[in-house]
Amino acid sequence: MPQSYVKRILNARIYDLVVETPIDKAAQLSERIGNQVLLKREDLQPVFSFKLRGAYNKMLSLSKEQLAKGVVAASAGNHAQGLAMSAQKMGVKATIVMPSTTPQIKVNAVKALGAKVVLRGDTYDEASDYAQKLVVEKGMTYVHPFDDPDVIAGQGTIAMEILRQVSGPLDAVFIPVGGGGLCAGMAAYIKYVRPEVKVIAVEPDDAACLAAALEAGRRVRLKHVGIFADGTAVAQIGKETFRVLKDTVDEVITVSADEISAAIKDIFDDTRSICEPSGALGVAGLKKYVERKGVKGQTLLAIDSGANINFDRLRYISERTEIGEKREAILAVTIPEKPGSFKKFCAALSKRSITEFNYRMGDPSQAHIFVGVQVMSDEDRHQLVADLQGKGYPLVDMTDNEIAKLHIRHMVGGRAVEATDEVVYRFEFPERPGALMQFLNKLGGRWNISMFHYRNHGSAYGRVLAGLQVPTGERKQVAKFLDDLGYTWSEETDNPAYQVFLN
Numbered sequence: 043m044p045q046s047y048v049k050r051i052l053n054a055r056i057y058d059l060v061v062e063t064p065i066d067k068a069a070q071l072s073e074r075i076g077n078q079v080l081l082k083r084e085d086l087q088p089v090f091s092f093k094l095r096g097a098y099n100k101m102l103s104l105s106k107e108q109l110a111k112g113v114v115a116a117s118a119g120n121h122a123q124g125l126a127m128s129a130q131k132m133g134v135k136a137t138i139v140m141p142s143t144t145p146q147i148k149v150n151a152v153k154a155l156g157a158k159v160v161l162r163g164d165t166y167d168e169a170s171d172y173a174q175k176l177v178v179e180k181g182m183t184y185v186h187p188f189d190d191p192d193v194i195a196g197q198g199t200i201a202m203e204i205l206r207q208v209s210g211p212l213d214a215v216f217i218p219v220g221g222g223g224l225c226a227g228m229a230a231y232i233k234y235v236r237p238e239v240k241v242i243a244v245e246p247d248d249a250a251c252l253a254a255a256l257e258a259g260r261r262v263r264l265k266h267v268g269i270f271a272d273g274t275a276v277a278q279i280g281k282e283t284f285r286v287l288k289d290t291v292d293e294v295i296t297v298s299a300d301e302i303s304a305a306i307k308d309i310f311d312d313t314r315s316i317c318e319p320s321g322a323l324g325v326a327g328l329k330k331y332v333e334r335k336g337v338k339g340q341t342l343l344a345i346d347s348g349a350n351i352n353f354d355r356l357r358y359i360s361e362r363t364e365i366g367e368k369r370e371a372i373l374a375v376t377i378p379e380k381p382g383s384f385k386k387f388c389a390a391l392s393k394r395s396i397t398e399f400n401y402r403m404g405d406p407s408q409a410h411i412f413v414g415v416q417v418m419s420d421e422d423r424h425q426l427v428a429d430l431q432g433k434g435y436p437l438v439d440m441t442d443n444e445i446a447k448l449h450i451r452h453m454v455g456g457r458a459v460e461a462t463d464e465v466v467y468r469f470e471f472p473e474r475p476g477a478l479m480q481f482l483n484k485l486g487g488r489w490n491i492s493m494f495h496y497r498n499h500g501s502a503y504g505r506v507l508a509g510l511q512v513p514t515g516e517r518k519q520v521a522k523f524l525d526d527l528g529y530t531w532s533e534e535t536d537n538p539a540y541q542v543f544l545n
Contacts, residue, residue, distance in 0.1 A: 047230035047286070050195035051202050056098045059131055060199070061087055065207050065343070068312040071325070075332045080343040081309065081325070082204055085317050089123035089151070091273075091348035092200060093187070096223055097124035099196030100185050101132055109134045114182040116140075116170035118272045119148025120348050121187035126155035137182065139173040141165055143269050145318075145352040165267055166220075167277050188223030189280030198227025204343065205235055213340040214240035214331070218323035218347050219252050219294075220274030222283030228345075229290035240292045244327030246271040246319075247296040251279045252287060256294060270299045273320030273348060297326040303359045304366030305329065309346060318351040319359075365441060370397055371415045371423040372446055374438040375430065379409045382487035384494065388479045390433050391415060394426070396478050396496070403458040403492040403509075411494075412446075461492040463513050465520065466540050469506040470530040477504050484527045489520065507534070 063086050068079040084092035101113070112135035115125050122138040129136035136157040140149060143164050152159050162172040166187075177184045186193060204215070215232060217225040229241045243252055248268025255261045255278075263278040279287070297305075302319050305326035309317050324344030332342070365372070377383045388396065398414030417423045427439050440446035458464075471481055478496060481504075485491075493509030512520050524531045534540055 045234060047191075047195055047198060047227065048234045050191065051198040051227065051231050054095075054099050054196055054199050055102060056095055056196060056199065059088070059098050059128065060095050062203055063087065063200075065204065066313060068308065068325075070312050071308050071329075075329065076338045077332060078339075078341045079325075079328065080208065080341065081313065081346045082200060082343060083313075083315075084200065084345060084347050085315060085321055085349035089120070089127055089155075090350050091120035091123065091321075092197060092224060092345070093117075093120040093124035093348075094127060095124070095199055096188075096190075096193035096196035096227075097121060097185060098128040098131075099199075100190060100192040101125070101128040101134070103192045104183060108183040112137065112180075112182045113185050114139070114173050114176050114180075115185045115187060116166060116173035117187050118166050118169075118275060119144050119152070119350055120273055122152045122157070122159075123148065123155065123350070125185055126152045126157035130156045137176065139169045139176070141169045141269075141272075141275075143272060145272065145350065145355070147352050148350050151350065165269070165277065166275060167267075186280075188221030188226075188276075189282050190223075191282065194223050194227040194230075194283065194286070196227070197224040198231045200224070200345065201228035201231035201235075204228075205232065208341070208343065211341045212236070212239050212343060213337075214242055214292075214328075214342050216242045216244055216295075216324040216328045216331070216342065216344040218274055218320055218345060219243045219245045219279075219287075220249070220276040220320065221280045222252060222287055223280065224345070224347065225252075225291065226280075226283040226286040230286055233290045241290060242327060242331060243287065243291045243294045244323040245294060245296050246274055246302065246323065247298050249275050249277075250294070250296045251276055252284070252291075253294045253296055255279045255284055256288060256291075268299070271302060271319040271323060273318060273350075274323065293331075295327040295330050297323065297330060298366070300362045300366030301326045301330065302366070303362040306359055307363045307367070313346075315346075315349060316351060316356070317346050317349045321346055321348040323347070362447070365447065368420050368423070369416060369418065370441070371417050371426055372398075372440045372443070373413050373415065373427070373430075374440055374446075375411050375413055376436040377409050377411060379403065379405060379407055381490045383409060384491055385479075385482045385487065387411070387435070388482055390430060390435065391426075399478070399494055399496040401491070401494040403461045406460055458492065461509060461511065463511050464492050464509045464535075464545075465512045465517065466493070466507065466509050466534045466537065467524065468532050468534050469508065471504050471506075478506075481506065481529065484529075488523070489516075 063083045072079045114137045116139045139160045142161045269275045305322035328344045395416040400412040489510040495507045
């Protein structure tokens with residue numbers, strides 16, 4: 043069976059439009075995990091995704107009569123761009139049905155390539171149903187994004203390039219899976235030419251349709267599909283792709299949104315390029331494989347499959363990266379409600395960097411703080427929790443709590459009846475290890491802190507919003523005290539945001 047795909051792949055005549063992409067070494071990641079990590083840079087295709095390969099290969103196989111009817115496809119974006127560019131080159135009309143959740147950057151890119159865009163449903167499957175309706179009603183030629191032999195063969199040309207480009211040892215290849223076209227084409231070629239190379243499929247844990255199918259021994263439809271990795275948000279593995287994959291894939295690894303976010307940062311650190319969530323699946327799976335198996339000194343290759351991402355999604359990805367790298371612990375800690383408690387708690391953290399600190403006075407005896415602390419690993423996080431509990435601090439580890447990470451961290455506080463004589467100040471101080479502790483040392487325990495918010499975003503300056511309980515007669519003394527601190531500060535007590543939401 044793989045032999046038939048090898049012939050199709052070798053006969054693909056796509057390189058008048060498709061680029062043979064380079065393989066880059068991820069030097070920093072390689073050093074960190076003790077293996078040689080290679081990246082196949084499919085984000086460097088003209089449409090910033092590997093999907094151009096399969097779409098163009100399919101278009102070249104169609105008859106003049108089929109092309110004359112126009113082509114239609116359902117796609118979350120990357121297949122759409124590949125088909126639109128292929129149709130533009132061949133002078134064919136193209137209609138693309140896209141889920142309404144598709145990033146705008148992909149929608150705009152498809153329109154710019156001359157294709158008609160129709161937005162339908164929230165998932166690929168809903169868009170696909172509508173595309174099939176157009177085939178019946180208008181007689182258009184359907185180009186499937188993954189479950190088609192010519193599309194699969196087009197994606198398989200990546201494996202052909204890899205085995206030519208990597209002449210030395212190659213232990214495993216990590217391939218993103220949505221519907222399975224990329225993985226099926228690559229696995230068929232790799233297992234025929236170099237069967238000793240492991241083929242590892244990687245899926246989002248909330249869209250793991252291949253893992254579910256392999257476990258059941260048949261194709262199954264997932265009841266719910268997450269859309270963070272929108273390019274692989276598919277509820278059911280393809281019929282033809284599953285026929286290939288069940289005999290050629292060595293293992294399936296599933297990864298979380300946090301792990302994907304961390305992989306996006308890894309790729310950026312080594313290439314200065316920003317890939318989309320689905321594009322980082324390979325690296326996320328590679329890292330998890332190394333952690334689980336404990337392998338060292340191997341040559342591992344991941345497919346960087348695409349870079350079509352809305353810029354504003356980077357805020358979410360950046361927020362989740364530290365947790366995905368297992369370098370941040372999110373804790374709810376109870377401390378005494380009295381002057382000096384913040385400083386004592388920071389001292390209990392020793393030399394660890396605080397990444398976030400949220401607090402609002404609400405009880406006269408106890409303070410509940412939401413704190414982010416930099417850690418080195420899961421083991422280090424567990425040790426931190428044990429250390430703090432050993433020092434008498436009641437706490438809840440919320441590192442894996444989705445509600446805490448998505449919402450509560452930005453909602454800590456509210457109005458505080460107990461916060462009498464409150465004056466609000468905004469501070470800026472040079473950001474460096476220990477900067478927050480130094481700030482609290484200088485602030486001292488003269489006035490009680492009734493509100494506190496700090497978030498380290500890796501910028502040059504740390505920014506703090508703090509409330510102090512200062513009797514009216516001591517307001518001038520506070521101003522002189524703050525001037526002597528040497529930090530940039532301003533009073534924000536009259537700021538309407540504070541007055542409306544917190545006062």
